[in-house]
Amino acid sequence: MGGGKIVGILIFVVVVVSAAGGGGENHHHQQQKWWKWMSSTSAAMVNPVVSSSIVLPLYGNVYPLGYYYVQLNIGQPSRPFFLDPDTGSDLTWLQCDAPCVRCTTAPHPFYKPNNDLVPCKDPLCASLHPAGYKCESPEQCDYQVDYADGGSSLGVLLNDVFHFNMTSGARMIPRLSLGCGYDQLPGQSYHPLDGVLGLGRGKTSIVSQLHSKGAVQNVVGHCLSGRGGGFLFFGDEVYDSSRIVWTPMAHDRMKHYSAGSGELIFGGKGTGLKNLFVVFDSGSSFSYLNAHTYEGFISLLKKELNGKPLRETKDDYTLPLCWKGRRPFKTINDAKKYFKQFALSFGNGWKSKAHFEIPPESYLIISSKGSVCLGVLNGTEAGLQNVNLIGDISMQDKMVIYDNEKQAIGWMSANCDRPPKSSNMIM
Known part of the structure; x- marks a missing residue:
């Protein structure tokens, strides 16, 4: 959501x-009231x-x-x-x-x-x-x-x-x-x-x-x-598997789609922020890093912005961290040149390390006030404890695949504006 x-x-x-005290009884009674509006004809399944x-x-x-x-x-x-x-x-x-x-x-x-x-x-x-x-x-x-x-x-x-x-x-x-x-x-x-x-x-x-x-x-x-x-x-007919970066799903976290343990890479360089338990969650709009990793990420970001024509603003409450430019930004293209790409690197990729790259346009938004705001938040503060979560913002313009047959998660850059019409229309 x-x-x-x-x-x-x-x-x-x-x-x-039903005996769960308070509302329990009430819920139990509500459960018995079923509408009888539909006939019991069962739908045939197409072969x-x-x-x-x-x-x-x-x-x-x-x-x-x-x-x-x-x-x-x-x-x-x-x-x-x-x-x-x-x-x-x-x-x-x-x-x-x-x-x-x-x-x-x-x-x-x-x-x-x-x-x-x-x-x-x-x-x-x-x-x-x-x-x-x-x-x-x-x-x-x-x-x-x-x-x-x-x-x-x-x-x-x-x-x-x-x-x-x-x-x-x-x-x-x-x-x-x-x-x-x-x-x-x-x-x-x-x-x-x-x-x-x-x-x-x-x-x-x-x-x-x-x-x-x-x-x-x-x-x-x-x-x-x-x-x-x-x-x-x-189904698996929408993409060409050979063009996808694959990494195995973590087996110890059966409930979630996790690529296991990742390392934060910033501007192409290792950060020493490792062993991050990473989950892919399309139900989350923004991305989250645990408190320690988040603080490390913010300090790298601020260091990088030092001397650039951006200043932190306290009067834009769109997200916890926003910056103003010399004039209001109209699109992400105006602001992205000041920021570096970061990535999560999974060491157990099948061919080599699997890098999930997150360019500035996949972790920043332009607010209605024309500031550029960070769409990566402190997950520990948000109640996620130690989980690091890749949300919608960081999955934009990528095809992300959860293959439960192969027990693997895969991704590739893609044009997501036009749904493929059939199996021969591969991205």
């Missing part, structure tokens, strides 16, 4: 028990074309909007919903009129649930709960997800039809599980969307579910344009 969205990352699951992918346009930007979103068509009849594509969490959920206990403003009418509930003993439900979780109501799967910015969603898992167009030209309408979220608390970086699209590594993730139905390879990727918009894809 965007904004200062630290979110999506460090999602953890809380057991929802999957495994050499096909799904490509979805993205909308939004890092600044001033603060988030990207994707439109998914769900239900019968199909209705559009805007979701936050989040590689930092697994569960896809919609704000849901079950009825809604607490919901936030959304672009579309709240999702109307059907009565195709996922039972508590289903493996998808089990994956949302700690081992040994006792089912309060065997016929349904209660969930609660909490995000790092303090936001949360509480609800019930159900199945419904998703409508996808494949790059092969086929249409696919699989039944997938999603959360009917009837009690949402907005976090600090709240955005007016219909829900979250979970793209993480877990079983409930949409790409995992599509893969388990034989529809696509278990690969998800995105291409965020610095000019706004971009595209999201499931």
